[in-house]
Amino acid sequence: xxxxPVIGLEIHVQLKTRTKMFCGCELSFxxxxxxxxxxxxxxxxxxxxxANARAIHYALxxxxxxxxxxxPRSIFHxxxxxxxxxxxxxxxxxxxxxxxxxxRLGDVRIHRAxxxxxxxxxxxxxxxxxxxGADESVVDFNRGGTPLVEIVTEPDVRSAAQxxxxxxxxxxxxxxxxxxxxxxxxxxxxxxxxxxxxxxxxDVLGTKTELKNMNxxxxxxRGIEAEIARQTAIxxxxxxxxxxxxxxxxxxxxxxxxxxxxxxxxxxxxxEPDLVPIVVDEGMIEAARAELPELPxxxxxxxxxxxxxxxxxxxxLAFRADLAAYFEQALASDGEHPQTLANWVTGELVARVGDGxxxxxxxxxxxxxxxxxxxRAKQVTPGAAKQVLDTLVARGGDPQAIVxxxxxxxxxxxxxxxxxxxxxxxxxxxxxxxxxxxNMKAIxxxxxxxxxxTKGRADGGEVTRLxxxxxxx
Amino acid sequence: MTELLDLTAAQAISxxxxxxxxxxxxxxxxxxxxxxxxxxxxxxxxxPAPDGVPSGAPLAGIxxxxxxxxxTEGVPSQSGSKILEGYxxxxxxxxxEKLTRAGATLLGKTNQDEFAMGSSNENSAYGPVRxxxxxxxxxxxxxxxxxxxxxxxxxxxxxxxxxxxxxxxPAALCGIVGLKPTYGAISRYGMIAFASSLDQAGPFTRxxxxxxxxxxHMVGQDPCDSTSLAFPEEIALPQGVDLRxxxxxxxxxxxxxxxxPGVREAFNxxxxxxxxxxxxxxxxxLPHAPHALxxxxxxxxxxxxxxxxxxDGVRYGLRVEGDDLLGMYTQTREAGFGAEVKxxxxxxxxxxxxxxxxxYYGRAQQVRTKVAEDFRAAFERFDLLVTPTAPSVAFxxxxxxxxxxxxYLNDVxxxxxxxxxxxxxxxxxGLSDGLPVGFQLCGPAFSENRLLQAAYVLExxxxxxxxxxxx
Numbered sequence: 054x055x056x057x058p059v060i061g062l063e064i065h066v067q068l069k070t071r072t073k074m075f076c077g078c079e080l081s082f083x084x085x086x087x088x089x090x091x092x093x094x095x096x097x098x099x100x101x102x103x104a105n106a107r108a109i110h111y112a113l114x115x116x117x118x119x120x121x122x123x124x125p126r127s128i129f130h131x132x133x134x135x136x137x138x139x140x141x142x143x144x145x146x147x148x149x150x151x152x153x154x155x156x157r158l159g160d161v162r163i164h165r166a167x168x169x170x171x172x173x174x175x176x177x178x179x180x181x182x183x184x185x186g187a188d189e190s191v192v193d194f195n196r197g198g199t200p201l202v203e204i205v206t207e208p209d210v211r212s213a214a215q216x217x218x219x220x221x222x223x224x225x226x227x228x229x230x231x232x233x234x235x236x237x238x239x240x241x242x243x244x245x246x247x248x249x250x251x252x253x254x255x256d257v258l259g260t261k262t263e264l265k266n267m268n269x270x271x272x273x274x275r276g277i278e279a280e281i282a283r284q285t286a287i288x289x290x291x292x293x294x295x296x297x298x299x300x301x302x303x304x305x306x307x308x309x310x311x312x313x314x315x316x317x318x319x320x321x322x323x324x325e326p327d328l329v330p331i332v333v334d335e336g337m338i339e340a341a342r343a344e345l346p347e348l349p350x351x352x353x354x355x356x357x358x359x360x361x362x363x364x365x366x367x368x369x370l371a372f373r374a375d376l377a378a379y380f381e382q383a384l385a386s387d388g389e390h391p392q393t394l395a396n397w398v399t400g401e402l403v404a405r406v407g408d409g410x411x412x413x414x415x416x417x418x419x420x421x422x423x424x425x426x427x428x429r430a431k432q433v434t435p436g437a438a439k440q441v442l443d444t445l446v447a448r449g450g451d452p453q454a455i456v457x458x459x460x461x462x463x464x465x466x467x468x469x470x471x472x473x474x475x476x477x478x479x480x481x482x483x484x485x486x487x488x489x490x491x492n493m494k495a496i497x498x499x500x501x502x503x504x505x506x507t508k509g510r511a512d513g514g515e516v517t518r519l520x521x522x523x524x525x526x
Numbered sequence: 527m528t529e530l531l532d533l534t535a536a537q538a539i540s541x542x543x544x545x546x547x548x549x550x551x552x553x554x555x556x557x558x559x560x561x562x563x564x565x566x567x568x569x570x571x572x573x574p575a576p577d578g579v580p581s582g583a584p585l586a587g588i589x590x591x592x593x594x595x596x597x598t599e600g601v602p603s604q605s606g607s608k609i610l611e612g613y614x615x616x617x618x619x620x621x622x623e624k625l626t627r628a629g630a631t632l633l634g635k636t637n638q639d640e641f642a643m644g645s646s647n648e649n650s651a652y653g654p655v656r657x658x659x660x661x662x663x664x665x666x667x668x669x670x671x672x673x674x675x676x677x678x679x680x681x682x683x684x685x686x687x688x689x690x691x692x693x694x695x696p697a698a699l700c701g702i703v704g705l706k707p708t709y710g711a712i713s714r715y716g717m718i719a720f721a722s723s724l725d726q727a728g729p730f731t732r733x734x735x736x737x738x739x740x741x742x743h744m745v746g747q748d749p750c751d752s753t754s755l756a757f758p759e760e761i762a763l764p765q766g767v768d769l770r771x772x773x774x775x776x777x778x779x780x781x782x783x784x785x786x787p788g789v790r791e792a793f794n795x796x797x798x799x800x801x802x803x804x805x806x807x808x809x810x811x812l813p814h815a816p817h818a819l820x821x822x823x824x825x826x827x828x829x830x831x832x833x834x835x836x837x838d839g840v841r842y843g844l845r846v847e848g849d850d851l852l853g854m855y856t857q858t859r860e861a862g863f864g865a866e867v868k869x870x871x872x873x874x875x876x877x878x879x880x881x882x883x884x885x886y887y888g889r890a891q892q893v894r895t896k897v898a899e900d901f902r903a904a905f906e907r908f909d910l911l912v913t914p915t916a917p918s919v920a921f922x923x924x925x926x927x928x929x930x931x932x933x934y935l936n937d938v939x940x941x942x943x944x945x946x947x948x949x950x951x952x953x954x955x956g957l958s959d960g961l962p963v964g965f966q967l968c969g970p971a972f973s974e975n976r977l978l979q980a981a982y983v984l985e986x987x988x989x990x991x992x993x994x995x996x997x
Contacts, residue, residue, distance in 0.1 A: 092617050096836045098610065098718040099597040099619060103752050131832050133878070135855055142835020190851075192840070321878035323887060326722035326829055329752050 056250040056288065058281045059258060060210035061164075064223065066202045066233045067171065067241040068111045073198035074170040075102030075145065082239065086193035094198035096140030101327050104129070104168075108200035109152070109331055111232040112168050113341040115202050116153030118226055118348055119163045123333045127152045129168075129325040137192050138172040145170050146203075148322045152331060159222050159350055160215075162207040168331075173197030202232075208247065208258065213277035217270050220244055225349045225372045237269050244273055248280045250288065259284075260294045265311060267301055276301035279308055352377060360384075360391040369399040375410040376403070383418035387426050394425045401439060405446045415449035416442070424452040436509040437461040464510045470503075473511070474519040477502040488524055496520060530555055531996055535588050535682040535736045536763075542586040549579040549587030552682075553631055556589045560634045560680045565656040565665075567675040569594050570602045571634040583629025585743065590630040591681035593672050594638050596622050596727075597716040601632070605718040606640040606668075608651040609837045609844045609862025619716025620748045621685065621727045628743035633681055636671030640864045641834065642692055642720040644668045645936035648927055649866045656923070657700060658995040659961055663920040666696030666936075668720075669730070673700040676730045677962075679996030683740060684730040689720050690822050691916075691940025693728045694952040698915035698964020701954045701992045703981070704730050705737045706940075708971045709947035710755040713748030719833040721826035722753075724944050732992065734953065734982040738763050741974060762975050764982035770804035772980060774967075775908030779815040780939050786918040788958030793914045796955050796965050799987055800912075805980075810904050810911065814896040818942040821893035823934060824877045825945075828887050830867075831874030837862060869930065898946040905970045910980055913939045915952040915964030943968045951981050954990040962992075 072079055076093035092100035116123050130148035151167035174196045179188035204223070210216045224235045224242060234241040243266055249259035264280050267273040279301060284294050298311045347355070353371035356362040362370070370377045380398045384391060398411070402421065406414045424445070428438045433456055444455050456462050464470045477499045478485050487495035496517060503516050520526070530552065533541070541547035553575055560571045568591070579587035592598060595605040597615035604610040618626075626632065639649040647655040647670025655670040657663040658678035665674040669686030673696035676684045686693040688706035697704025705728045712727045719725060729740035742761035748754045776797065785793070801807050839845035839858035846861050848854035863871070877886035904911060916936055926933045943950040948971050955965035965984070969977045 092615070095841060097597075097615065097617075097842070098603070098605065098613070098836070099595075099615070099714075099716040101715050101751050103750060133832050133835060135835065135838060137838075137840050137851070140836060140841060141832075142838060143832050319880045321832075321875065321880070321883075323828060323832070323878050323883070327719075327751075327753065 055253045056285050057253045057255070058211060058213075058277075059208045059249050059251060059261075060212075060216055060277060061208035061247040061261075062161075062206045062210065062216060062220065063245040063247070064204040064220070065243040066115070066204065066227055066235065068108050068200040068202060069231070069233050070105055070107045070111065070200050072105060072107075074105050074108055074168070074200035075198055078198065080199055081195050084195060086191075086195060089195045090197075094140070095194055096142075102145060102325075104328060104331065105200055108168060109333075110337070110341060111200070111230075112152050112166065112202050113333065113337060114230050114232055114344060115204070115227065116156070116166050117338070117341055117345055118230055119153070119156040119158050119166060119204070121153035121156035121163055121166055123153050123338055124150055125334075126150070126330045126332050127167075128330045129328045130322045131325050133321045136172070137190060138175045138197065140173065140194065140197060144172065145325055145328070152333070158226065159219055161209045161219050164205040164207050166202055166204045169201050169203060171196055171199035171201050208249075213274045213281065216246060216277055217274040220270060220273060222349055222372055225374065229346050229348060229374055240268070243268070246273065246277050246280075248277060248284065249294070250281060250284045260296050262294065262296065263298045264308070265298060265300055267303075272301065272303045275303075275306065276308075279306055283308055349374075356395075360395075362392055362395050366392065366395040366399060370395060375412060379411045379418050382412075383422040386419035387422035390425055390429050393429060394422060397421060397425055397442075401442055405442065414446060416445045417449065420445055420450070420452055427452060427456065431512055432456070432463055433461055434463050434509055434512055436504075437463065440509070460508070461510060463512055464507050470507070470511055470515060471519055471523070473503050473506050474499070474516060474523060476506070478520070478523060485524065488520070488526065531679045532993065533682075534732050535585075536739055538588055538682065539584075539586040542581050549581035550575065553579045553587060553589045553633070556633055556681055560591070560675065563675070563680050565658060565661070565674045565678055565680070566653050567636055567655050567665075567671040567678065567680055568634045569604065569606075569637050569652050569671070572632055575631070579631050580629070583627070585625065585629035585739075587629055587631050588682055589633035590625055591633050591636050591672055591675045591684035592622055593669050593684070593686045594635045595642060595687060595718040596685060597718065598622055598632060598635065602635060603718065604652070605642070606638040606650040606652060607837075607862065607864070607867070609858070610718075610842075611651070611844060613843050615716075617716065620713035620750060621744050622716065624746070625685070625740065625743055630743075634675075636669070636675055636684060638671055639668035639692075640867050641718070641830065642668040642687055642689055642725070643830070643866050643870055645691070645695055645933050646921070646923075646926065647671065647696070648923065649864055651864060654923055657920045659701065660920065663922055663961070664699070666699035666916070666920065668692040668696075670696050672730045673697055673702060673704065676700070676732060677702050677992060677995045682732070683736055685727060686730050687717060687720075687725055687727050688940075688944065689724045689726075689826060690944045691937040693730065694940045694950060694964065694966060695916045695936055697730055697952045698954075698966075699920040699962060701957075701962030701990065701995060702730055702732055703734055703737050703951065703953050703985075704728065705741060705951045705974075705978075706943070706949060707741060707745065707974060708949045710753050711757055711949070711972070711974070712744045713746070713751040713754045715748055715750040719829075721829040722833060723829060724822075724826060726944075734764055734951075734978055734985050737951070738978045741978075758972055759975065761978070764978045766979055766983050767986070768804045769800055769980060769983050772804070772910065773806045773808065773908050774800055775808060775810035775904055775911045777812045777815060777904070777911055777913060778809050779812050780913040780942065784917050784935065784938065785914055786958075789914045789916070789918060789963050792955045792958055792963040793965065796984065796988065797912070800984065803983060803987060808908070810908060812897070812900040812904060812942060814893060814900050815942045817893045818897050818945055819934065819938055821890040821897070822937070822941040822945060823873070824886050824890035825894060827870040827874030828877045828890075829874065831871045831878065834863075834867070834871055866930070894945045897942050901942070901946045901948060901970075910967050910969045910973075910977060912968075913966045914955075915939060915966040919958050919961035919963060939966060947971060949974050949977055951977055953981050953985050953988070954992060955988065956990060
């Protein structure tokens with residue numbers, strides 16, 4: 054029997070506000086420990102939280118970008134549990150009335166998005182690196198109280214690769230909203246996965262496990278793959294998957310049960326009496342809507358619709374803001390061949406400049422557009438165009454000038470190329486025989502000869518035409 | 527000196543402002559009395575002020591006693607608990623800050639039931655407070671230290687907090703005025719929380735005028751407390767000689783069984799007095815009030831169970847080392863909390879547990895809404911409602927410590943107003959067998975001016991003499 058994975062994701066996004074969720078301390082990353090604290094975020098007796106209006110605005114931006122419905126009135130709850138990184142003994146979060154619910158991004162439905170505060174950072178001193186067996190544990194409250202938006206998807210993801218690809222889309226969407234640094238390694242974007250499997254074709258949900266905090270896209274994919282494999286092995290051996298919280302070890306690839314604060318399952322949620330409800334009025338929604346940029350999913354759709362790009366190209370460009378911006382600039386200088394230009398941006402250019410912003414390279418967007426135009430006009434061959442791009446990446450400049458200076462202009466029809474073809478046929482009687490016998494595969498060596506002789510400037514189609522002409526095929 | 531002790535705070539301010547009295551003399555007189563306190567009303571008393579006491583601001587340097595649970599920068603703020611022994615906060619509560627800015631001088635911190643949980647002040651980790659009218663009796667609670675200090679003339683006025691009656695009941699048992707303002711009128715920032723949706727700061731004073739004066743400088747929206755609200759009008763100093771045009775309702779549910787005969791007699795006499803002063807007095811009904819106490823003893827402990835979770839030994843206060851993290855938590859809290867606090871944390875934790883939430887906490891919140899609706903309906907017919915403040919006079923130390931339910935019944939007349947978030951005041955209503963009795967008036971939210979006005983007229987007519995407790 055084959056099994057189908059059912060995956061839901063829970064994403065924590067650290068918001069890039071100036072101050073914390075419930076106090077005026079500035080956010081920080083990498084500052085000396087406990088230098089961004091106050092009575093509120095240290096949970097001192099008598100201190101009270103006050104909700105950050107900017108964080109509420111960012112949550113609305115996220116909600117609208119994900120197609121969610123903002124709640125006109127949402128409330129905070131206390132989530133109670135003891136842990137040293139939680140100074141009040143409860144986390145202020147949202148429970149039954151989140152600020153945003155319902156929605157969709159790409160092919161995954163959004164269940165909800167809610168506001169909460171981050172915990173502080175625990176450092177365990179000693180060999181184990183975990184709280185059990187640590188010589189000493191110290192707490193840095195700088196991170197404590199950082200605003201978080203938790204996004205929960207419906208269980209619509211069906212593979213580890215899809216999870217990774219979708220999270221990439223989410224990250225790009227959040228990045229373009231400007232609400233977060235969305236850096237998984239630094240923890241400003243964290244992803245947990247709820248994984249279960251079921252017999253293919255079934256619509257019953259299996260028992261799910263929660264895979265915690267995979268801190269890169271690669272580990273997210275590998276972790277989910279490992280968990281699907283683990284569950285499949287259990288079920289195939291006649292066993293039952295147990296509902297538990299799991300930790301994926303990125304070094305060994307092993308999955309182990311997490312035992313810590315999750316042991317206490319009863320969080321005793323109740324409405325936070327220190328805060329008033331978040332009331333979202335039309336004005337707030339309009340202000341957020343006005344700030345929404347064109348988001349990756351919409352942009353990809355526009356590329357397909359207006360430019361006729363292939364879905365793959367459209368996504369590859371739209372999901373990377375820097376590529377999209379570069380592409381659109383190039384398109385503005387010459388919009389004749391969007392698909393070819395897209396191929397060259399996502400293919401040849403990315404192969405040469407890597408993950409960096411192509412705008413920072415020496416290749417002007419207009420220069421790439423011109424190169425694509427030369428190519429489409431058959432003034433350069435694809436091989437020659439790649440050589441021109443090499444030069445552009447190394448030194449910049451004008452493609453036309455490079456073509457002239459390096460003698461890369463394509464040899465068109467006419468006598469010059471006919472003469473080379475003639476020499477090629479003369480040099481390989483064997484191939485000529487085969488061609489005459491109808492074996493067109495034998496044209497390879499002939500074309501190879503011409504390309505060598507012309508340093509790649511000849512157009513393959515034209516060479517074939519001349520061969521047929523001269524041999525009267 | 528005797529003459530100085532006979533002055534209300536407002537009278538002392540007038541004399542200071544007229545140049546007839548030195549602010550430093552007032553401060554030092556009370557400071558010495560507070561330092562010599564034999565009621566155990568104070569847990570900390572200020573040092574002498576050799577550089578003098580600034581008298582320019584409206585409150586002219588008049589010393590102020592402050593309940594222990596208000597955070598005061600650099601000064602012990604222990605909320606009557608061992609778990610906060612020696613804790614000195616790095617900041618000052620907004621209410622105290624505002625009064626200091628208005629010219630009050632911090633005189634000392636007063637004893638209280640641990641985390642404001644109690645009605646007799648016997649739950650303090652720093653020992654019980656004695657009632658100045660009879661030292662074998664309790665001063666009431668939880669703000670027992672503040673009430674005893676003002677009644678005994680150890681402080682001209684004091685701050686307390688009221689969650690279910692913790693200002694009004696001790697004020698009644700000590701023969702002074704105690705005011706619980708509208709929920710949200712005064713910032714809770716810096717008050718070590720008991721039950722966040724109920725806690726409210728308020729004054730203990732010798733008379734109604736002083737209460738109005740303190741309140742005037744405490745109210746206002748605080749950017750540090752999202753539940754605080756701007757007071758819609760200025761607090762006026764009360765005046766007037768009669769109650770003409772005022773309709774008083776007497777809720778039958780809060781004036782029936784369980785009220786001690788002496789208390790009932792005093793209450794009825796004052797109702798008659800109110801009629802003589804021109805008020806219309808009629809019986810009314812608060813149908814859900816009989817359930818208020820049960821709802822209160824679910825909601826308050828539920829909130830407390832979360833509010834007190836921060837006392838975990840990690841960052842401040844007491845820590846008892848354990849074998850592991852859980853051991854440290856349990857041993858710290860075992861050693862740091864008293865019996866009543868543990869009882870309420872357990873009650874609250876249970877009430878919020880999954881599977882019980884709807885039946886307990888959820889149902890209690892429904893009752894709370896009903897109680898508030900009862901009051902709203904009553905205030906469509908009545909300007910104010912009146913009840914005895916507490917069902918009995920001060921009881922003997924130790925008399926109810928082993929019977930929590932009997933202790934909780936002390937709050938029966940005060941808890942409904944707390945659930946509804948409305949203002950209420952207790953004024954002295956004479957003596958019963960030599961012990962003070964309280965008369966409570968309550969009104970709609972933000973009706974403090976009306977409430978103080980009526981209380982003032984009754985106070986003038988009752989002409990209570992509390993000087994016996996200040997000997």
